[in-house]
Amino acid sequence: MNPLLSRLQPYPFERLKQLFAGVTPNPEFPAISLGIGEPKHATPAFIKEALSNSLGALAAYPATAGDLKLRTAFTDWLQTRYSLALDPATQVLPVNGSREALFSLAQTVIDATVSPQPVVISPNPFYQIYEGAALLSGAEPYYAPSIPARNFAVDWDSVPEAVWARTQLVFVCSPGNPTGAVMSLDEWKKLFALSDRHGFVIAADECYSEIYFRDEPPLSGLEASVKLGRSDFRNLIALTSLSKRSNVPGLRSGFVAGDAAIIKKFLLYRTYHGSAMSGTVAAASIAAWGDEAHVVENRAMYRAKFAAVTPLLEPVLDVRLPDASFYLWAGVPEVWAGDDEAFARALYAQYNVTVLPGSYLARDTSHSANPGRGRIRMALVAETAECVEAAQRFVRFCQDNSAGPR
DSSP states (O other): OOGGGGGOOOOHHHHHHHHHTTOOOOTTSOOEEOSSOOOOSOOOHHHHHHHHTTGGGGGSOOOTTOOHHHHHHHHHHHHHHHOOOOOTTTSEEEESOHHHHHHHHHHHHOOTTSSSOOEEEEEESOOHHHHHHHHHHTOEEEEEEEEGGGTTEEOGGGSOHHHHHHEEEEEEESSOTTTOOOOOHHHHHHHHHHHHHHOOEEEEEOTTTTOBOSSSOOOOHHHHHHHTTOTTOTTEEEEEESHHHHTOTTTOOEEEEEOHHHHHHHHHHHHHHTOOOOHHHHHHHHHHHTOOHHHHHHHHHHHHHHHHHHHHHTTTSBOOOOSBSSEEEEEOOGGGTTOHHHHHHHHHHHHOEEOEEGGGGSOOOSSSOOTTTTEEEEEOOSOHHHHHHHHHHHHHHHHHTTTSOO
16 A cells, blocks of 8 residues: 555544544523534525536547536636736646546646755645645645734744755645635735745645635736736646536536646646546536626625624634635633633534634644644534524634633
8 A cells, every 4th residue: 555645644633533422412492503614504505407408428438638618718808807918728727626637636746756855835724635745746745834913914924944945845825724814915926036046836725715805806826927928927826626616516526727847747647547527527517617797695694694604603702804715713711711612612612613622633743832832713604594593502602601611
């Protein structure tokens, strides 16, 4: 067996299952889960119709590169969303959701034959696929901490020059999971300069880009690249998907865009990997990328939900409205002494609300303590009434335990 498999860490939800083992939640309260970031808003009917009307495509093997109509749907959306003109033939590629693309991109990019061992830099906290992709590619993960005082922006300046010199891939998550932070143009400028100096590839995970709470939408890495005079998108690949934007997590559909030379190599890898998008999924995807009305409606629902929930939680938790995404990244009350696991377990036991301990989404390192410790991630994906009910239980729980855990 591949010995690198032994280096993979338990997934956060497996750890949560173990944390709750033996706990019987209070039967007085129906279960509410804010743990998993799975969209719960209804899938638009026109996407379902496009899928069902294209079942004839099941009779043919799909092309790994997708057909021109699909790739043009991607570039049309990039033009509409960011005013960017990309070549549908060479600068975009369909993927089966951002998760598999993030993983397979690392396998394409990393050259594990070099010495010293290559490095993959990930934000900390992070989406655990980044770590797994790095480990199974033969690279060493390096975790760049986020800074709470700067709205959890990644502290790129803390990375030593010797680490940058070994770096082959940097994962960027903007808007961030779990923090909701969006990278600024100045941060992109810094990262691009480092990429030019050291030659690493930047993988920009942008799957939360359409759920935002400010008037100005989040800046894309592609958009930043053009603003900074890098119209060839050198060493940059942006990844996005329909799961959050269009409430179709089961469709497993997205695309990557950017540096044509990397796209070409990625297509070669994917040809052997067997990663072609089904023609039925492609038809539904074309319909979804071509419509913005449902995205605006979806964003309005999230805005209303966060507007209702956040003020309820602010008096009892260290929490504020994020830049974007559908998570609240909250600090637990001081009486818990930073024990996010104990907080989550007690909340589940006393009020039957599930949240994810923040320490499960980050790592202790030799250069920084676990930045998720003492925090919890709440996914506000259910309907507003259920999220408000969860927030009200939070308030009661914090009041019940205001003198310390009971």
